Amino acid sequence: MELIIKDLVKQFGNKKIFDAASFTFEKGRIYGLLGRNGSGKTTLFNCIAKDLAYESGSIMLQDNAAPRDYQDTEVGLVHASPRIPDFMTGYEFIKFFIDMNRDQMNNVRTPDAYLAKVGIAKEDRHRLLRDYSHGMQNKVQMIATMMIQPPVLLLDEPLTSFDVVAAHEMKELILSMKSDSIVIFSTHILQLAQDLCDEIVLLHDKQLTSIPSEKIKEPGFEEAIVAALSDKKGGDPQ
Secondary structure, eight states, X not given: OEEEEEEEEEEETTEEEEEEEEEEXXXXXXXXXXXXXXXXXXXXXXXXXXXXXXXXXXXXXXXXXXXBOOOGGGEEEXXXXXXXXTTSBHHHHHHHHHHHHGGGOSSOOOHHHHHHHTTOOGGGTTSBGGGSOHHHXXXXXXXXXXXXXXXXXXXXXXXXXXXXXXXXXXXXXXXXXXXTSEEEEEOSOHHHHHHHOSEEEEEETTEEEEEOGGGTTSTTHHHHHHHHHTTOTTOOOO
């Protein structure tokens, strides 16, 4: 499966965010989306998730046939700031999510099993989500999205609120998703991108540019990325 972005144009007023940007993402790979603040990373995710209209171009999924339009339910978007019903307990929310999405899920497990998978302790599962820490809320949001194994998984700054142990657990969870999904995450943490990614995509000058996987581990890669994003001469990670 491929997610094909072709000649995407998006602007807010007179400010153009994407100018005929094109890129193809493939299933079975994890992509790190890097760009400066305001470059359009979250905007791109919202366009892919069909939460935001764009001026022209296309975003399509391709299976074994021709590229096709897709349903918003085929995209899972984990927001940087958790968007969950904080009047419910963690257990209630996951149970409700299972009941609403059972037809889309394979090998359905119990709410306790899902919450345990992301390290939510037994004593916390029946507390209101509003009383969870930001990191705990993010865990619940992430596992809810991953439970339905969407063809496209978008993670907006996924690990910024986690401690060292939780971040490691989330990395393993993300890695487990890549065999069945197209996984794209945005981050400002270059080391995280190097640890997890098969490919890095730069969002710069309104375009999407691939950084080959063999370049990710090379000495001087970080400096080259910084130079490329800041328009300094000599910054050519490709």
